[in-house]
Amino acid sequence: xxxxxxxAAPAPAKTGPQPVTFAxxxxxxxxxxxxxxxxxxxxxxxxxxxxxxxxxxDGLTARFGEERCFDTPLAEAGxxxxxxxxxxxxxxxxxxxxxxxxxxxxxxxxxSHVAKMPNRTKGRVTLPLVIRIPYAGGIGGVEHHCDSSExxxxxxxxxxxxxxxxVRDAYLMLREAIRFPDPVxxxxxxxxxxxxxxxxxEELRKTADDDGAPGVGRAVVARTGxxxxxVAYGPSVPTALAAAAAAAEEGRSLEVIDxxxxxxxxxxxxxxxxxKTGRAVVIAEAPGFASVASEIVARIQERxxxxxxxxxRRVTGFDIPYPAPKLEHYFLPSVDRILDTVDELQWEDEA
Amino acid sequence: xxxxxxxxTGNSADNNYGASMKDGGQRRKGQDSGPxxxxxxxxxxxxxxxxxxxxxxxxxxxxxxxxGEALLAAYEKLVIGRRINxxxxxxxxxxxxxxxxxxxxxxxxxxxAAVVLEKxxxxxxxxxxxxxxxxxxxxxxxxxxxxRGDWHAGYNPQEHKTATQAxxxxxxxxxxxxxxxxxxxxxxxxxxxxxxxxxxxxxxDFHEALNFAAVFHVPVVFLIQNNEYAISVPLKNQSVxxxxxxxxxxxxxxxxxxxxxxxxxxLSVLGKAADRAxxxxxxxxxxxxxxxxxxxxxxxxxxxxxxxxxVEQWVPKDPISRMRTYLTNLNLLTDxxxxxxxxxxxxxxxxxxxxxxxxxxxxxxxxxEFVYSEKTSQLREQAALLKEExxxxxxxx
Numbered sequence: 001x002x003x004x005x006x007x008a009a010p011a012p013a014k015t016g017p018q019p020v021t022f023a024x025x026x027x028x029x030x031x032x033x034x035x036x037x038x039x040x041x042x043x044x045x046x047x048x049x050x051x052x053x054x055x056x057x058d059g060l061t062a063r064f065g066e067e068r069c070f071d072t073p074l075a076e077a078g079x080x081x082x083x084x085x086x087x088x089x090x091x092x093x094x095x096x097x098x099x100x101x102x103x104x105x106x107x108x109x110x111x112s113h114v115a116k117m118p119n120r121t122k123g124r125v126t127l128p129l130v131i132r133i134p135y136a137g138g139i140g141g142v143e144h145h146c147d148s149s150e151x152x153x154x155x156x157x158x159x160x161x162x163x164x165x166x167v168r169d170a171y172l173m174l175r176e177a178i179r180f181p182d183p184v185x186x187x188x189x190x191x192x193x194x195x196x197x198x199x200x201x202e203e204l205r206k207t208a209d210d211d212g213a214p215g216v217g218r219a220v221v222a223r224t225g226x227x228x229x230x231v232a233y234g235p236s237v238p239t240a241l242a243a244a245a246a247a248a249e250e251g252r253s254l255e256v257i258d259x260x261x262x263x264x265x266x267x268x269x270x271x272x273x274x275x276k277t278g279r280a281v282v283i284a285e286a287p288g289f290a291s292v293a294s295e296i297v298a299r300i301q302e303r304x305x306x307x308x309x310x311x312x313r314r315v316t317g318f319d320i321p322y323p324a325p326k327l328e329h330y331f332l333p334s335v336d337r338i339l340d341t342v343d344e345l346q347w348e349d350e351a
Numbered sequence: 352x353x354x355x356x357x358x359x360t361g362n363s364a365d366n367n368y369g370a371s372m373k374d375g376g377q378r379r380k381g382q383d384s385g386p387x388x389x390x391x392x393x394x395x396x397x398x399x400x401x402x403x404x405x406x407x408x409x410x411x412x413x414x415x416x417x418x419g420e421a422l423l424a425a426y427e428k429l430v431i432g433r434r435i436n437x438x439x440x441x442x443x444x445x446x447x448x449x450x451x452x453x454x455x456x457x458x459x460x461x462x463x464a465a466v467v468l469e470k471x472x473x474x475x476x477x478x479x480x481x482x483x484x485x486x487x488x489x490x491x492x493x494x495x496x497x498x499r500g501d502w503h504a505g506y507n508p509q510e511h512k513t514a515t516q517a518x519x520x521x522x523x524x525x526x527x528x529x530x531x532x533x534x535x536x537x538x539x540x541x542x543x544x545x546x547x548x549x550x551x552x553x554x555x556d557f558h559e560a561l562n563f564a565a566v567f568h569v570p571v572v573f574l575i576q577n578n579e580y581a582i583s584v585p586l587k588n589q590s591v592x593x594x595x596x597x598x599x600x601x602x603x604x605x606x607x608x609x610x611x612x613x614x615x616x617x618l619s620v621l622g623k624a625a626d627r628a629x630x631x632x633x634x635x636x637x638x639x640x641x642x643x644x645x646x647x648x649x650x651x652x653x654x655x656x657x658x659x660x661x662v663e664q665w666v667p668k669d670p671i672s673r674m675r676t677y678l679t680n681l682n683l684l685t686d687x688x689x690x691x692x693x694x695x696x697x698x699x700x701x702x703x704x705x706x707x708x709x710x711x712x713x714x715x716x717x718x719x720e721f722v723y724s725e726k727t728s729q730l731r732e733q734a735a736l737l738k739e740e741x742x743x744x745x746x747x748x
Contacts, residue, residue, distance in 0.1 A: 041536070067536050073566055078525055078559035085529020088508070089473075090537070093529075105555070112519050113526070120503035120515055123721040157722050181724040217727065264727035 017200045023193040025167045026056045026132075028201055029174035030094065032208070034064050037092060040178055042069040044079055044096030044132075052096055054134055054193055080106035080131070084113050087127040087183075094178060100135040101144035107152070114183045115158030127183045130174075135163075136235045136285050138191030138332055140325035146190075147322055148286030150234075153185040154262050154295070161262040162215060163187040165222075165237030167197035168204065169260060173215035175208040180216060187262075189235035219266035221273065225255035228279035228342055231270055231296055233259035236283045236333055243338035254342065262292055270296070271303045278309040279345045283333050288316030310345040394596035398608040398640045401615040404668045406676025414619040419683045425466055425614055426674050426684070427692045432458040432482040433671055434696035438703045439481070439495065443649050447707040449500035452479040456612070456644035459670035460576045462486050463617030464544055467625045475514045475527040475545040479576075483546065487513050491699065492706035501711050520551040524560035524573065531569035542628045543571045544621070550581025552595050561636065565602040570628035572621060573636045576611060578643035583656040599636035611639030612670040615677075642668075715741060 020028075034040045042060055044052075048071040051058030060069035072079050076097060083093035097103035103110075110131065117127050137146030153161045160182050164173045170188070177184040207213055222237060223244050232240035237258045244254040255273050259266070274280045280300050284293040297312045315333040323331045400409045401416050408416060417425075436458070439451040454461050457479075465486035468474060476483050481498070485491045489506045496505025497516050504515035514530075517523035527545035534541035551557055552575060564571045575595050579586050592598055599606025609620040617639060624635040642665040646653045653662075678684035719726055719734040726734065741747040 073559075073562055075559040075562065077522075077556050078528075078563045081522060081525020081556060081560065082529040082532060082563055085526035085531070086533040087529070088514070088526060089530040089533035091533045108519060108556075109522060109525065113522060116503075118724070119721045121508055121721075122504075123724075124507045124509060125515075126724065160723070264723075264729060267728060 015200075015202055017198050019196045020167055020199045020201060021193065022167050022170045022188075022195050023054060023056055025171040025199070025201075025204075026174055026188065027058055027060075028204075029171045029178075029208075030057060030060060031063065032205055033094075033175055033178040034060065034068055036209075037178075039090060040092045040094060041067070041086065042094045042096070043072050043083075045072060045074055045098050045102075047071060047096050053098060054190070056132070056134075056188070056193075057096065076103055076106035077109050080109035080114065083129050083131075084109065084117065084127060087129045088117075088125055092128050092130075092178060094130040094132060097131060097133045099141075099145045100133055100147040100149045103131070103133055103149065110153070110159070110185075111156050115156045118182065119158060126181050128179075128181050130177045130180075130184045130186050132174075132186045132188060134190045134193075135187045136189050136191065137322055137328055138189075138235060138285075140328070141190070142325070143322065146328070148284070148317065150185075150187055150262055150284075151286060151291045154292050158183070159263060160184045160216060161187065162260065163189065163234035163262055164215065164260060165189065165192065165232075165234055165258050167195065168199060168213075169215060169258075171199075171201070171204050172208055172213045173260065176211075176215055179211075184216075187234055191235050192238070195238070215260050217261050217264040217266055219257050219259045219261065219269040221255060221269065222258040223254070223256040225253040225277065227253045227277055228281065228345055229255045229257060229270075229273040229277045230281050230283060230338065230342075231257045231259060231300075232283040233262060233292075235285055239333055239335060240283050240338065243335045243342070246335055247339060247342065252342065259296075265296070265299070267299055267303060270300065274300050274304045274312075275307040278307050279342075280304075280308075280312045281315060281338060281341050281345070282312065283315045283338060285317050285332060287319040288314050289319045291316060309348075313341050313345065315341050392600040392603070392605045394594060394599070394606045394608045394638070398610045398638075399616045399620050400610040400613050401619060402613050402673055402677045404612075404673050406673045406680060408677070411616075414616065414623065416615055417618045417622075419678070419681055421618070422615055422674065423678055423683050423688070425462055425618060426671075426678055427695060428462045428466065428486050429458050429614055429671055429674060430692050431696045431699050432461050432486065434700050435482050435485060435491070435703065438700040439498070440645070440649075442703065442707050448495065448498050450648050450650070451481075451498055452648045453643075453645045454479050454482050456665060456669065457576055457578055457639075457641045458482055459614040459617050459674075460574070460611045460639045460641055463614060463621050464546055464574055467618060467621045468542065468544055471512060471539075472541055472625070473512045473514065473527065473530050473543040475523045475530075475543065476516050477520075477523065477546055477548065477551075478516050478518050479548065480516060480546050484511075484513055484516065487511060489513055491703060495703065495707065496711070499707060499711070501713065521547055521554035521556040521560065523547075524551075525556055525563065527571050527573075528560050528563045528567070528569055531564070531571045532567055535567075535569050540629060541570065542625045543569075544574060544625065545571055546574045546576065548581065549575060549577040549579065549586050549589055549595060550584065551575075552598065553581075553589055561599070561602040561604070561634070564634035565604045568631075568633045570631075571634045572624040572628055573634065574621065575636070575638045576641055577638050578611075578641050580643055580647070580653075580657070582647045582651060583653075585656075594638055596636055596638035602634075602636075604634045604636060606636040606638065608638045608640060611641030612665075612668045612673070614670055614674050715746070 047057040048061045230240040436455045442448045461482035493505035531543040596606035596608045
C-alpha cells in the first residue's frame, strides 16, 4: 500500500460550536483517543484507506499510519481473536464489525474469551478493548445489515454494552469506552450516523480529558415529564422524544429516559422516574421476546410496583427476522405505536 | 559437551526454515532460478526424525541434532512429564481432580514446545498441554487448578507469558497471533508458540489464525500435535490433506512434519521455526506425528473406537525409551544420572500428591469479584443476597 492510496488527513476542525454529525463525532473520538494514547489501535474490514463503509475511520490511516489503523482479512473471528491477543499484550484495540449481523462469526470469541478472560484469570488479564458495531435498522438496508443484537451481548456477563443516542454521547462515550478497563460492546445506531447537533468539539475534548460526563452505568433524563416515562436507548431515543413532543401537544407530559448504558444498567435513574410518573413504556427496536426491553420491564416491575398505576408496556420490533426495506417501517417502533401504547396505560380520567 | 552437531555441515540453504521467506512468499517458479515458493513451503516427504525408535541417530541434512547436554536436560523434563501424567491420572481416580486429559506418549512435543522458548516468548497451550505449562516453569499446583475444578486457570498468564489452557478448539491460535502482532508493533523480539490438536485444524479459527499470521507476517510457530484422534474421530475423518503440515502452503508459510515422539527432532524443528520467526521470517506450521496412548479423558472409552493392538504398535515408538537408549549409548545417561532424574520425577509426583490432597479454600464471594473491574450495581445486589445466605448458613459472618 502506498501513501498515495490513503486519503489525506482531514483539515483541523474549526473552533467554536458548529454542526457535527454522529459519524463525525465518532471519527473525532477515535482520532483523539489515538492521539492521546499510542497503544490504541483501530482495525477491521475496510477501515483503512476507505475510512470504513460509514466513514467512521476516515483519515485515521493517513494520520496515524498503517500500523495504527489497518485493514484485516475478511474474517470477524480473526479480527476479534487477534484483538484479544493484542489486548493481552499491552494494546488497546478498537475493532469495527462493519454491520451488526457480520459480528456473528466472532460470537464465540466474544462470548468464550472476550467476556470471560478477566474471570478465568482472576482479574490478572484484563481486556481493554472496544467492539464497535454499526447496528439496528431504519436505513433501508438489505438482510443481515439491520439486526438489533444487543440482547446477545447484554446476556453475557463480562461485557459492558453501550448504545449512545446523541452526537455528544457518541463522542464522549466512545472516548470513555476506549479508556475503560473492561471490554466494551459499543453499539452505533446506523440511522443516527447522519444526525447533527451543534457542538463545540474542543469543549467536548476538554470534557473527555477531564473524565467528565460518564456514560458507563449512567442513564440520563432526555426530557422531563410528569405523566408517564418512556425508556429507550440508541436508535429508539429520537423516536421516543418525538413521541413525547407529540404527546405534549395533546396535553400529556412524558418523561424520556435515555438508557445509554445497557450493561451496567442504571436502575436508579429509571426507577426514580417511574416512581414519579407511575407509568412506563419501554421502547426498543429489537424483537421483544427475551429482550433487553423485557429485562427493563421486569426491573421496573420489581422496583416500582407500588408506584405503578398501570402495567409496564413495551413497544418493540416484532418477533420476526428483520424485514425487507419496504416493510421495515411496519416493524420499527413508531411515534404512533408509542402514543397508542401510552393511551392504554389505564388513565383514570379516560376510563 | 557437543556431539553430532551438524549445524556447520548440514546444507542449510535447502532448509525449509532456513530459506528466506522475507519476500512474503511471493516467489514463483520461473521468476528466477531459485526454488519455487511451493518448494520452500512444502513439508518433507517423511516426518523429520533424528533419533529413531531403536535409539539411533538418523542423519538429516536439514536439521542438526541438538547436542548431548541439551538432550540430557530435555530428557529429564521428559521423564518428569511422564510422571506428571501418571500422577495426575491417579489423582483423578482418587477423586482429587475433576478430569485430566493425559499427554502420555506425547511428552516429547510437550517438553520441546516449552524448551525452545525464551523467557519473554509466549506459549499458548490447550487443555492437554499441562506438561508443557509445567515444563515452562509455572507452579505445577497452580497449573492443575484448572483441572481440579476450581477457577478455570490458576496461574498468572502475564507473569509466565503463558496463556490459560484453552478449552474451545483453535480459538487460542488467534490470541497468539494478536500477542505476536502487538509485540511486532512495539518492536519487541517475542516469539509465540501456539499449540493445537489435529481436530482443531477443522475449526474456522484455525484457518483465520494461520491466514492472519501470514498476512501480518508475525512471529508465531503453530504446533499441531497430531495424535490421530479427536476424542473418538480418527484423522481420516478430520482431513484428507496429504498431511496437516501441507495446509501451510495455502497460507503462504512453510510447513514441516516431524516425528512427535522424537525429542531431538522436536527440539530441532521447533527451535529452527522459532529462530526463523525471531529473525523476522514470519510464521510456520509444524505437525508433530504422535499418538494419544490413553483415553481422551477419564470420561472416554477408547475401546469403542480403536483396537488395543493399534495402540500397542506405538509402544516401541515411545519418546522416553528411545532417548534413554540414545543417551545411554553416548555414556551421558549413567545409572547415577538416571537415579537423580527418577528422584526429580518422584519429587514432582509428591508435590502434586501433597498439594492436591488439600482441599482448596474457596470463598463463594469471589464469584462476583472477577466479572468486571468494578462490580455493577446488579452484581453488588446479588453479592449481598449471597452474603446473607452464607451468614444464615453460618458459612460466613
